[in-house]
Amino acid sequence: MSDANPTDLVAEVFESQRDRLRAVAHRMLGSHADAEDVVQEAWLRLSRQDAADIHNLTGWLTTVVSRISLDVLRARRTRPEASYDDGLPEFVVTLDNVPAPEDDVVLADSVGLALLVVLESLRPSERLAFVLHDLFAVPFAEIGQILGKSTDATKMLASRARRKVRATERPTGVGREQREVVRAFLAAARDGDFEELLRVLDPDVKLTLDTAAGAVVALGAAKVAAGAKLSATAAVRGRAVLVNGLPGVLSWHEDGTPLTLLSFTVTDGRITEITAVVDPAKLALMDLPGPV
Incomplete structure (x- = not known):
């Protein structure tokens, strides 16, 4: 291990986290293209950092992806006319047959994307707190550092977001x-x-x-x-x-x-x-x- 190139080790860790980072960005932004852009930007920022100064690379990457996504969400709020297409979740379309066991992943993805429609009703800070904590189990203390808020304030944001989601979410599945x-x-x-x-x-x-x-x-x-x-x-x-x-x-x-x-x-x-x-x-x- 001592002979390994540090740059190669950092790249290996990043690749192992890519899917998770993409999922975080996608749940935040509702767009696969935007999520890919965010993850790529996170890699560019990492490549400019001295990895030796990063004690928790996974946490660092989650923080960077979250902050970039938050910036994108806030930019959409200030330029709503420019974000109509970008803000719409992609459509997942499947034939409406009786689902077989192998269709479970497709249906689960459909339900996940339906949640994105509900998430559009949240303020950026609420959305980040809800997505990171409820969907990706990031501790409130870490989310608070990303938002520049106390742990208690972050818990309140997530709680408020959770109430909004429960009030507006549609029943999953088609009866x-x-x-x-x-x-x-x-x-x-x-x-x-x-x-x-x-x-x-x-x-x-x-x-x-x-x-x-x-x-x-x-x-x-x-x-x-x-x-x-x-x-x-x-x-x-x-x-x-x-x-x-x-x-x-x-x-x-x-x-x-x-x-x-x-x-x-x-x-x-x-x-x-x-x-x-x-x-x-x-x-x-x-x-x-x-x-x-």
Whole structure:
């Protein structure tokens, strides 16, 4: 061991921690690309340090990744118009079949990504305290050093974040009732049954249409029902999928390229939110199953 190159040893430790560091950054930022950038920046900072002065390399790396991620989150807050795409979690889309044991990892990842949507509601300091402590078991004293706060203040941040998560998080998994509500909506859209559409839509339902020209939002059951032709196309050409653990529909063009991705949030037997991605460029970048 005495003949080993110290630089090689540091690189070896960094590589052994890369997956964990990437996971921390991803839970903080909700973007795989941003997480990769953060981890790369952490490596560049490490390469400029004298490793002999770092007593706990794993802790040092966690601190650096957390601080860089915190800076990115705070920058998003000051420039929200520039962070619309970057702030959205990636979609994990799988065919909605009865899960086999080998699908457990995919489903677990979907649930994890669904949590990112909830984390978007937290302030940067709350998000860091919650992510590091509750998801990665980092002691409050260390988190406090990263935030420049006392241990007690850091505990309060994490507690406040935990309450917000519990208040807003959606049930994981897709039950029979949720599937039936979505099927009823799609059938009504296909048949042009306006009254049935109103029955399955929450009065305050929100539709977000992600187009090449930007996001378009419609609020209210009447407006969403009136614009349900898009869903009618999906009902005819699409297949049931899970989108970040939520029920959805993926449809394709005749040449097999993706046409539309829909995801639905169902609460108390009614659809409260619909997200529709129709931007061909975004659909092309997603890892989507092909038509079967």
